[in-house]
Amino acid sequence: MTHKTPDPLPPEWLPDPVGPARGGDPEEWDRRLRDLVSAAEPRLAELARGPAPGRELRPATGAWLLLAARWRAAVGAAALAAATLALVVRVLPAPASSPAADASTLGLAAIAEQGTAAALWQGLGSEADPALAQIVLQEASR
């Protein structure tokens, strides 16, 4: 702060102190302290006995905050996973149940088992994989 702090206010402007940092009547403060400790006795006794059966001490505020933070993170991760799964389900084509769909999954290994691509094409006909048909056409044109 670059500007000057105003001078203290005239004492006669200020209210009387009620909890002064220093000074005051020590006996009066001792009396207040004794009254306070007496009023606190029942609760202190309760704390000394420990938590009642079935009533555990409440976790510290810090622990609650930690739990809340972890819970939020877990919920966020779960929501992200669910959204990703939904997106995958929507984008990927539904699995076909027809024999043609089975034929479309044939790869080079299947061609090797069947001998030539032409033999496989003849075996599966027009329902065979389009890529396989392409191979057959290329072989036929040689």
Added chain:
Amino acid sequence: MAGGEHGSDSTPEGGIPGAPDELLARRVQRGEREAFAELARRYLRPVHAVAASFLSEPADVEDAAQETFLRALEAIASFDPDRPFAPWLYQIARNVARNRLDHRSRWRTEAAGDDLAAASPNPGTTMERAEIRALVDRVLARMPDQRRTAFRLFEVEGYTSAETARLMGVSEGTVRSHVHHARRTLRRELEPLLGGEERR
């Protein structure tokens, strides 16, 4: 405040001078009477001061101070000893004092309004000390809680800026800023009314 330097020297409950607040609070969580008495000895005065920054009636201030400690004791299980004790107690004191505000003890503004000039019974003439203080109270009542409390602790009750900052859980710079603005506001509002009584 810390270490009991502001309490009275005698500790009828057999205090534990020198122990950190947080260690004492941990012991209070186990129901140790002496630990509670020591914390009360350290903070009874500043808690009174905080209450007085909200409440005007001495009886209300007294009751609010005691209620603050009893509520703190009720909630002591939720206190995290890894965090500073003083600001935790201060927040309880603020809440208790706020809850006690009512038409009888509330800081001035509702009943009297904000017109300071009209509130002065003899504008332009020498004012009685009580009248000046009543005006000061009205200006303070319009300040934000934190500013009013910082001003009260530092300017009225005599706590250092470090002590005030530690209790309120803010920096010393923040305390000084609050005091600066409070003084400036009070001077700006009151000097025109007080005329020749103003002091530099």
